[in-house]
Amino acid sequence: MEERKIRVLVAKPGLDGHDRGAKVIARAFRDAGMEVIYTGLHQTPEQIVEAAIQEDVDVVGMSVLSGAHMTIFPRVKELLDENGADNIILMGGGTIPDDDITELTEKGYAKALFTPGTSTDDIVAWIRGAVQ
């Protein structure tokens, strides 16, 4: 039987338009053989969770460069859980200070967070490991 491709939703929450990282990572996932859905900009947590469920993804990756990560990650995680989608892995990246990364991952609001300069290969490898 053919192995199911990993499905990833690359999401860009918040009001800012910094989509360089989101687009680069979306291409890297696609080049790594994953199915990628990109939400486009300015998505609300509700829109992101709805898309994740509708697209039946394994992973939601959020790119946040607006400084709003401490409200957005908990909100999306809460909505995923409320909608019975707690099996979807929530991860992300952006300009997120170390202390905030520790807090978000320790509290389970994100499985992993990557900062600028991370190699896309590392992120692909992390997702492959996490999805298995």
Added chain:
Amino acid sequence: MTDKLKAIEEKQKAWQEKFRQLKERGGKFMTVSSDPVKELYSPVDLENFNYDRDLGFPGEYPYTRGVQTNMYRGRFWTMRQFAGFATAKESNERYKFLLARGQTGLSIAFDMPTIMGYDSDHPRAFGEVGRVGVAIDSLQDMETLFSGIPLDKVSTSMTTNAPASILLAMYVATAEKQGVSSEKLNGTIQNDILKEYIAQKSWIFPPEPSMRIITDILKFAKDHVPKWNTISISGYHIREAGSTALQELAFTLADGFAYVEAGTKAGLNVDDFAPRLSFFFNSHMDFFEEIAKYRAARRIWARRMKEKYGAKSEKSLLLRFHTQTAGCSLTAQQPENNIVRTAYEGLAAVLGGTQSLHTNSMDEVLALPTEKSAQIALRTQQIIAHETGVANTIDPLAGSYFVEALTNRMEQGAEEYFAKIEELGGVLAAIDKNFFQKEIADAAYRYQKEIEAKERIIVGVNEFTQEEELGIDLLKIDPEVERAQVQRLKQLRQSRDNIRVQNTLEELRKAAQGTDNLIPKILDSVRAYATEGEIIQVLREVFGEYKEKAVF
């Protein structure tokens, strides 16, 4: 080719033989834009070089050597650090801090809700108030922002696009309260919506009404705020989104020409508004490529404005520009290294003849700058100005075989892009076809892949890495800021004359539905303390909202 040049070419061939027998160090020889660089440049590369035609003198056509006759021998560039965070009160303190340390102009960073036209109490603003800039909801906030700063004494740049008309109106109204007439105001609104669709993505309305607002601003400013720079045509964000230097140059100038065409189509004489157009470029790590980009930009603008758009006033030909060092070149790893990167980038901007400069703080890749890092950033350009000696003579790199060859190459490359954009039906059509967005995404991906393949070394990222604890303090925005701002807004909505607010907004709606200039109506609404979000909402109802076709 002259005999003299032929002789040089012969000698160069012989030299090249020797050169090829030697081993080169590994890696690719290319600019930060992946453009190949030869091992040597010589007069052979400038065969058709004509000093008069290609360079001229500073302040003289085609302005390759600078837009002013005396450049930095008259005065240094304006040191203009972009700043803003939390509420108007905190930002006002930061501006006074910077002015006290020798900064010579202000540059306002707004928070995302202000940039996108939402009030601080709008659900979409939740978690974003005061985060990446200052929250401005109404004239009241603007008054606080400039409290104790005389608006006839400073020049102020405001990074605002879709709601630029409203923030300009708030600035004018704040000046009125200070007793300063609008004719005296100096400053800039970014007001460059085209690059929003292309790269920065902070749009509200569709392109057509957006362009109407811009031409309304051009008309209003001509009569009432004549010293104001009405559009800061920006390559900065195009570059930050991942473009090459050439794409930044070509797309930005193409936007500039599109505004010129829009202005003349709206019935303005080109010389009535072109002198108030200014530019905003990025300065990335590739020293010579950046310098060539600025020099080419001046030459292209002057030539096209004169030859294609028939500008008669010399001021219409001058490409004046602000520069910001490249945020995207900074690394989260070993952030102190960013001080060094920024210094080189700032130096390139100065050698390229910038009119004003923002040097980034080392911590901007992680958070908004602290007071300490903001001070180092300002000191960096003061050191360039006062210690390096590069400002002693004008355009010192002119005549360099490499720099002139690169400048020519930039101009030719830009002309090729202009032809392509024309073929696609102009800038708006090219946006609609995702042309720019795709070009930029391709370049960004290639750059990332080059780093991962180590074809490009970034110190501390893919080479010379080390395990480290972050050794610097970061600025934190207290969540209390948002609550307090929302509270102040609530009080304002209760205490103002709400009938006057409704009436002015209704007048604005009528103007938007018709063809009257919107700016006087916006100014009336602002004076009545209508909020930014309320004004935008009226316009949104009339004009609709832009939706992007998301591609990657």
